[in-house]
Amino acid sequence: MTMFVQALIGGISQGAIYALIALGYSVIYSTLKMGHFAQGDFYMLGAFIGLFLSTQLGLPAVIVFAGAGLLTSLVMLGLERVAYRPMYNRPMNALLIATLGMQYVVQQIAKLIWGSDIKRFPAMFNNQAIHIPFMGDSVAVTPQNLWVMGICGTLMIALVLFMKKTKTGIAMSAVSMNRKAASLMGVKITTIITATYTIAACLAAVAGVLMGPVYSVSFSMGGSMGTKAMTAAVMGGFGSIPGAMLGGVLLGIAETLCSLYISTAYKDVFTFIILLVVLFWKPQGILGQAKITKV
Amino acid sequence: MHKAKKSTWMVIAVMIAAALVAPVVAGPKNNYMLNILISYCYFGILAASLNLLIGYTGQMSLGHAAFMAIGGYAYAILNKTLGMHFLIAVIGAVVISFICGLFIGLACSKLSTIFLAMTTSGFAKAVTLTITNEKWLTGGANGFTGIPKLTILGHKLGNFELYYVALAITLFVFLFCYRLIYSKTGRAMQAVRNAPIAAAAMGINVNGYKFLVCGISAALAGLAGCIYAVNMNYLSADMFNKTSITLLTMTVCGGMGSLFGPVAGTLVIGTLPELLRAFSGYLDGVYGVLIILVMLFMPEGIYGGIRSLAEKVMSKKKAGAPAKKEA
Numbered sequence: 299m300t301m302f303v304q305a306l307i308g309g310i311s312q313g314a315i316y317a318l319i320a321l322g323y324s325v326i327y328s329t330l331k332m333g334h335f336a337q338g339d340f341y342m343l344g345a346f347i348g349l350f351l352s353t354q355l356g357l358p359a360v361i362v363f364a365g366a367g368l369l370t371s372l373v374m375l376g377l378e379r380v381a382y383r384p385m386y387n388r389p390m391n392a393l394l395i396a397t398l399g400m401q402y403v404v405q406q407i408a409k410l411i412w413g414s415d416i417k418r419f420p421a422m423f424n425n426q427a428i429h430i431p432f433m434g435d436s437v438a439v440t441p442q443n444l445w446v447m448g449i450c451g452t453l454m455i456a457l458v459l460f461m462k463k464t465k466t467g468i469a470m471s472a473v474s475m476n477r478k479a480a481s482l483m484g485v486k487i488t489t490i491i492t493a494t495y496t497i498a499a500c501l502a503a504v505a506g507v508l509m510g511p512v513y514s515v516s517f518s519m520g521g522s523m524g525t526k527a528m529t530a531a532v533m534g535g536f537g538s539i540p541g542a543m544l545g546g547v548l549l550g551i552a553e554t555l556c557s558l559y560i561s562t563a564y565k566d567v568f569t570f571i572i573l574l575v576v577l578f579w580k581p582q583g584i585l586g587q588a589k590i591t592k593v
Numbered sequence: 594m595h596k597a598k599k600s601t602w603m604v605i606a607v608m609i610a611a612a613l614v615a616p617v618v619a620g621p622k623n624n625y626m627l628n629i630l631i632s633y634c635y636f637g638i639l640a641a642s643l644n645l646l647i648g649y650t651g652q653m654s655l656g657h658a659a660f661m662a663i664g665g666y667a668y669a670i671l672n673k674t675l676g677m678h679f680l681i682a683v684i685g686a687v688v689i690s691f692i693c694g695l696f697i698g699l700a701c702s703k704l705s706t707i708f709l710a711m712t713t714s715g716f717a718k719a720v721t722l723t724i725t726n727e728k729w730l731t732g733g734a735n736g737f738t739g740i741p742k743l744t745i746l747g748h749k750l751g752n753f754e755l756y757y758v759a760l761a762i763t764l765f766v767f768l769f770c771y772r773l774i775y776s777k778t779g780r781a782m783q784a785v786r787n788a789p790i791a792a793a794a795m796g797i798n799v800n801g802y803k804f805l806v807c808g809i810s811a812a813l814a815g816l817a818g819c820i821y822a823v824n825m826n827y828l829s830a831d832m833f834n835k836t837s838i839t840l841l842t843m844t845v846c847g848g849m850g851s852l853f854g855p856v857a858g859t860l861v862i863g864t865l866p867e868l869l870r871a872f873s874g875y876l877d878g879v880y881g882v883l884i885i886l887v888m889l890f891m892p893e894g895i896y897g898g899i900r901s902l903a904e905k906v907m908s909k910k911k912a913g914a915p916a917k918k919e920a
Contacts, residue, residue, distance in 0.1 A: 333707035381885045390706055392888045399884030406878025528711055563726045570715040
């Protein structure tokens with residue numbers, strides 16, 4: 299039982315990271331109706347920028363997070379302007395293939411600047427585990443876990459508030475419902491696109507900085523993270539914000555329990571099986587709404 | 594039946610002649626060049642098979658290298674571990690990839706583009722992981738070593754002979770694709786790509802065709818995997834990870850939805866790593882930039898770009914000729 303609770307805590311903290319990246323997928327999909335396959339690589343870029351800011355410049359944690367988010371979104375916006383912007387009115391496949399190419403471009407940028415070695419990211423938070431008595435035994439929680447959960451939770455609440463309360467957020471929902479009508483009502487589509495990518499990049503970068511000390515940083519770390527986050531987004535309902543959060547946490551828990559009770563080597567295959575089951579059994583996800591295709 | 598133009602036949606004849614002469618010019622002992630030539634063969638088959646799926650049927654597949662891996666490993670296991678004759682092993686490998694392709698076909702028939710792309714890339718990851726973990730069957734992370742060379746009537750085929758075998762298979766595959774595309778099935782495939790709902794209303798079994806094309810495409814990729822296995826004598830899961838991006842670049846840059854596209858893509862992108870040998874660290878980035886540039890400026894690919902350029906020149910000539918007469 300203690301093992302189970304221990305795994306559960308690890309799973310939730312891992313899942314919170316998936317949720318952050320998954321939110322990026324969902325926000326982009328809901329406003330622009332595109333799958334952004336390079337999202338995982340912006341997570342990697344965020345981790346590298348965070349590493350640079352914290353070790354080379356020795357900045358405090360708050361500035362590291364803010365700086366990583368800012369710089370990553372600048373890179374993302376630049377690349378979006380050059381590569382994606384001319385393609386929004388073309389067939390879906392073209393844009394999708396371009397985002398696939400983008401994956402390798404971003405990896406190459408990271409490789410050029412930081413080299414292709416795996417870099418150690420020094421711990422940002424105190425690593426002393428806190429033991430909480432539980433059913434005659436004790437469960438260890440590291441401050442890292444707590445910070446991850448806290449920061450992810452805060453960001454998610456902030457995002458929901460942004461979407462519900464601010465003018466830009468409401469405009470984003472309007473664009474996601476009907477782009478043409480929203481544009482006719484005076485919503486500036488370019489502003490919305492910028493806001494969407496900034497949100498996605500910031501979330502990915504923060505996830506990267508949070509996860510850097512756990513997994514170390516290398517240029518190829520984005521791929522599997524991206525796939526998992528995408529699975530999480532699909533699980534919760536692709537394009538739905540609460541869905542991405544729920545999906546992320548559920549996937550994190552499922553994965554940790556799988557590696558605890560079934561097999562560590564096949565952890566990623568298990569993620570794929572979850573993706574398949576969700577897509578075939580409930581393609582709209584847990585919180586998504588079923589779509590009816592009209593002719 | 595579809596009739597190609599005379600000029601098209603000329604181009605094909607010149608290309609086949611060049612392919613036949615190439616190894617003789619390079620020298621039968623020049624293993625470096627022969628390996629490159631054989632790589633054109635299997636990459637050509639792969640690009641053609643992916644083109645059937647993405648270009649003609651409009652189904653996004655990111656995990657096509659997985660079928661190549663399945664074909665290659667199936668061949669290696671059947672031939673070396675179980676000691677079967679190579680022909681039976683090849684047939685077995687193709688059948689196994691065909692069945693795996695049907696599995697992805699099941700996904701095609703239910704999912705839209707984005708989700709299909711996710712599923713196929715997840716499938717490729719799952720295949721790679723399984724290959725790495727099942728050490729007893731595939732040799733695990735060390736790779737599958739010592740796949741025997743082809744032996745026909747007691748004569749061991751060197752790279753020189755193997756190239757001609759591979760070339761024959763490649764030509765056969767292209768002929769097959771040509772006949773397929775201009776058949777009833779081929780027209781149905783393109784209808785499914787352009788307007789699935791209209792196609793269904795016309796009585797085309799949309800899901801059935803998606804299913805079938807996935808199977809065929811995977812079987813061809815499996816065949817390419819067999820050639821790869823025989824040529825390299827060695828297989829490892831890492832090699833197929835690299836192939837995925839190369840393959841996508843070839844198909845996209847060459848031009849989707851035409852038969853010359855995969856040929857152009859294979860020749861250009863297949864030669865790139867050799868030309869950029871000094872910059873091999875930048876190769877992935879170059880592929881990424883190429884994909885984006887082609888999508889931005891030449892959505893029809895290299896072949897489409899050349900063709901529209903040729904048409905422009907031709908129409909200018911035609912426009913120029915009467916103008917001269919008037920003067």
